[in-house]
Each structure stands twice: as C-alpha cells, then as structure tokens.
Amino acid sequence: xxxxxxxxxxxxxxxxxxxxxxxxxxxxxxxxxxxxxxxxxxxxxxxxxxxxxxxxxxxxxxxxxxxxxxxxxxxxxxxxxxxxxxxxxxxxxxxxxxxxxxxxxxxxxxxxxxx
Amino acid sequence: xxxxxxxxxxxxxxxxxxxxxxxxxxxxxxxxxxxxxxxxxxxxxxxxxxxxxxxxxxxxxxxxxxxxxxxxxxxxxxxxxxxxxxxxxxxxxxxxxxxxxxxxxxxxxxxxxx
Numbered sequence: 001x002x003x004x005x006x007x008x009x010x011x012x013x014x015x016x017x018x019x020x021x022x023x024x025x026x027x028x029x030x031x032x033x034x035x036x037x038x039x040x041x042x043x044x045x046x047x048x049x050x051x052x053x054x055x056x057x058x059x060x061x062x063x064x065x066x067x068x069x070x071x072x073x074x075x076x077x078x079x080x081x082x083x084x085x086x087x088x089x090x091x092x093x094x095x096x097x098x099x100x101x102x103x104x105x106x107x108x109x110x111x112x113x114x115x
Numbered sequence: 116x117x118x119x120x121x122x123x124x125x126x127x128x129x130x131x132x133x134x135x136x137x138x139x140x141x142x143x144x145x146x147x148x149x150x151x152x153x154x155x156x157x158x159x160x161x162x163x164x165x166x167x168x169x170x171x172x173x174x175x176x177x178x179x180x181x182x183x184x185x186x187x188x189x190x191x192x193x194x195x196x197x198x199x200x201x202x203x204x205x206x207x208x209x210x211x212x213x214x215x216x217x218x219x220x221x222x223x224x225x226x227x228x229x
Contacts, residue, residue, distance in 0.1 A: 031215065042220050042221040043207075043219040045216060050215060059216070059218075106159040
C-alpha cells in the first residue's frame, strides 16, 4: 500500500513564526502536492512538484513556499505564519505514467492553528 | 479558469435510500474527473475516475458516476446506501492542458441514518 505520512497531526504556532510541514511518500512517486482544506471551500491547491527541485504554483501560493530536495519528501513552508493560514493541510502523491493523473494518494493531514 | 461546484453541502438519508450527488465543472476543454471520499477520521481516497470512453464509470463500494459532456456534469450515484457510507464526498477535475492543477468542489457531507 502507498503510504503518505505527514510530520504532525496537530500543530500550534504563533503569528510571525516560520513553519515547516513535512510530507514523505514511500512509493517512489514523481508527483507531490500540497493542499489546504477549509470547511465550505473544499481542497485548494497550494503547490505541486513533478520532480526533484521542480515546483509549480497552484491556486493559492501566496504566503507559502515549498522545497523538494529528495524524491520522497515535499516540504511546505509558511515564511511568516498568519492567522488566516489556520487550516488543515493535506499532502498527496501520484505516479507518472500513461495515465499520470490516475490517482492521488493523500496523507492524514496536519491541522495547523496560528495564534 | 476551471472550477467545480457541488450542488449540496449536506445530505441526510436513511439506509437503503438512493443517493445522487451533483457535480458540475466549468471548463470548455478536455477534463479528467474524479470523485474522492473522506470517511470520518480517515484519509481522502479515490472512489472513481473518468478520463475517456464509456461515460458511465463504476467505482468502489457500489458507487457509479455518469459524465454528461453537454451538461458539464459528473454526478455520483449509489442505488442503496449503508450507514458506512457516511462521509464527505468531493468532486474534482483536472484540465488535460493544465497538468497537476486539480480543482476540488466544496464537498458534500452525507449522513446515513440507520
């Protein structure tokens, strides 16, 4: 089974702090994604990566950056956390192939609260 | 820009009732379409997907969805629900000329009562 793990289930940070959210997948997938999930808004794509050191902006990249130094790891960075970044953050990975969008495998999520 | 809308935010129904969840996407080009489900306390997982071919697709746990291109719709159906179908359901699309940029709907919370 594909396993996508996220470093924390719950995180509480203060406004202005730099926050790192880590995601690791164990299936050698090329593609990795970061979303935030908010009630009534569904999932919104922040960034994705289709290869090591490659990244693409999603719909809401402002206030976030990402890092992918190794294939299995994709980090989301909040440079200066703000209260409006309080949310559930979901990481996903997917393979590349003829049907490269076949399935995204999601992690359990990190619920971040910014005070 | 593409977007996805789901018709209902909350649905409550009894066991054995039929379920239909509406999903419409807005994009004039070719899209891949998905339904994901999130059971309480669990990860999001894929229910079914449509890329091309037969517009009626079958997924896991007895779910099916029909792609109607003229209506820009991809509605999810199940003839007879069980209590274990209580979950949040998300419709998603990805335009084939915008690889990786998935759009998710707001989700529909489904509660099945015994």
